Amino acid sequence: MMARKKKGLSERHEKILSFLRAHQKREGYPPTIREIGKATSISSTSVVNYYLDQLEKMGKIERQRKISRGIQLTELNPLGEMFKIPVAGRIVASAPIPVPASDFNYFDAESSVDIARTLLPTRGDQDELFALEVDGDSMIDAMVNDGDIVVMKSGGEPKNGDMVAVWLPERDETTLKYFYKEDNRYRLQPANPTMEAIYIDKDEALEIKGKVVMVIRQIDKTII
Amino acid sequence: MMARKKKGLSERHEKILSFLRAHQKREGYPPTIREIGKATSISSTSVVNYYLDQLEKMGKIERQRKISRGIQLTELNPLGEMFKIPVAGRIVASAPIPVPASDFNYFDAESSVDIARTLLPTRGDQDELFALEVDGDSMIDAMVNDGDIVVMKSGGEPKNGDMVAVWLPERDETTLKYFYKEDNRYRLQPANPTMEAIYIDKDEALEIKGKVVMVIRQIDKTII
DNA sequence: CTTGACGAAGAACGCATGTTCGGGTATTAT
DNA sequence: ATAATACCCGAACATGCGTTCTTCGTCAAG
Secondary structure, eight states: OOOOSOOSOOHHHHHHHHHHHHHHHHHSSOOOHHHHHHHHTOOOHHHHHHHHHHHHHTTSEEEOTTSTTOEEESSSOOSOOEEEEEEEEEEOTTSOOOOOOTTOOSOOGGGEEEEEGGGSOSSSOGGGEEEEEEOSSTTGGGTOOTTOEEEEEOSSOOOTTOEEEEEETTTTEEEEEEEEEOSSEEEEEOSSTTSOOEEEETTSOOEEEEEEEEEEEEOOOOOO | OOOOSOOSOOHHHHHHHHHHHHHHHHHSSOOOHHHHHHHTTOOOHHHHHHHHHHHHHTTSEEEOTTSTTOEEESSSOSSOSEEEEEEEEEEOTTSOOOOOOTTOOSOOSTTEEEEEGGGSOSSSOGGGEEEEEEOSSTTGGGTOOTTOEEEEEOSSOOOTTOEEEEEETTTTEEEEEEEEEOSSEEEEEOSSTTSOOEEEETTSOOEEEEEEEEEEEEOOOOOO
């Protein structure tokens, strides 16, 4: 008896949208007009169609005319927005980083993490990405803890300000630091601002193993 | 002239599977039998159906009979792989946490992060999840830095060992700590093992705003 | 050679599903 | 009051699309 002419989404719009979400998650494919009708107590397919047209104009959904179940939520990233990144191994301060072979095209599903594309640096070959699990507390000066997952990108020259994983052969040490090239040396700055930078002479060996793109800490890993 | 009776996946099986993957990613809904046929150079729908039946027996796909486009890959987690988590605001040491209203069913696309379900705690209402962006260096003792994104879960009693966001009214302070209930006090343990715990008497006020589920640090946010 | 399983077509059949149309009833504007 | 909207049926219509039936060629075993 009301809720008319109220601009924005009406109750039916909302119900349809949430049904679309639910159905897609539950079944893996979009519903038909009639299914939407049943779920939202709309008896006529034409009314559903009427609302779908409105939702499309509002940009909430996208429709493929003439094809069955051709309805997608624009908000819902059509799966595929995800990137599977292989976990190449563990990273410890006392050992070099296990950089994966350059030709890993398919990887074991067991050892990979899924990251949404929206969280990854846009552009750039994401095939060069790999991940490492941090072993031990030795990276604490980089604000990285035991069990954290470090996503790295191999290849490419590090720019000033990049966080990189470096292997210092003369110290037998792997470390994560912000990288700065200075006149006669490299400055490796810890992420933790309360800690001091270390300096590496230009003639001292230094191997940049990759650029750190992201750090993930899963605190509650409850299974079940 | 060969490839017959070779158990396992034939070339056609592979082609169909990869087309299913591609189509789902590209269009957001499964293809029809005829579309599969066209894409894999199979002229007859019955042949496609023949292979689909085999793939279903092998457990590679799941079919909803009689339903158009009722084909799903089992490999691909049928329940939307990704979870959109609303970013409720920023978290600072000097102010309480902005916990979102309990009835946010739809949220602005602009302020949300996508997290793969595989990285989130299984089970449990994921509707209670929300995210906060860290403002400033004040959470360094929790190994959390400026700009990090903290994913939290509201509701539920904190268990010993959980990392929680607490608001200490008597100190006007928000902090992230591991939570331990001890005899006459609460012990709030920093994530950084080199730092000391703080103790809160049982009669001192303490508000647990949520349980920290995940911390994400995007280091390279390069756009384009 | 015959038989049967397998791979493949093509066409017909029929339910599934999007589209359209004529006809309603409120609410609001003119 | 009349007209203009916005909402809402229900039903017919026209494809879309899964299913099934018939036929055919090939290969391996009996």
